[in-house]
Amino acid sequence: MPLRRLRCLALCRAAVDRLSLGAYRETNAGVGGTQLGLSFADRDIWSLPSFVGVQVDTRLTFAPLETTAWVRTAWRHEFADRRSIDASFQVAPGFGFVIDGVRAAADAVTVSAGTKVKVNSWGAFYLAFDGEFSDRSSLYSGSVGFKGTW
Secondary structure, three states: OOEEEEEEEEEEEEOOEEEEEOOEEOOOOOOOOOOOOEEEOOEEEEEOEEEEEEEEEEEEEEOOEEEEEEEEEEEEEEOOOOOEEEEEEOOOOOOOEEEEOOOOOOEEEEEEEEEEEEEEOOEEEEEEEEEEEOOOOEEEEEEEEEEEOO
16 A cells, blocks of 8 residues: 655635626516516626635555545635625616625635545546535535546
8 A cells, every 4th residue: 555645735726706697677477467577787796715725635556446535625715795686676766775695704614525546547436525614604515426538
């Protein structure tokens, strides 16, 4: 079981994401339809997260299998945590209101861990866990699978 190497990497990353919502204007759908006419203009909602953390990974060889394992953790800071839409009713122009969506957590810890077992030159099994933990929420997921190439 030779340990090829234990590697420790510093991580620093920034991202820019945009969700674009098209304009919406409610219309009367005939008998019993609404008369209020909810509407909102198109809107771009931005996300500007940054990540600072560390990753530790290694490769082990159990002839003929090669195993790669990793653990990654980082602090995530969201610079654009507001998620709001300006809306109004067509029957009451000039009396708009703001719909505040769920705010993203400003600070969170992200964790990722997994392993990949290469069984031959064209296939590998993998197992992974990803999580994000903050004072507002906890998100986590796992995956198991087989990756084949031909």
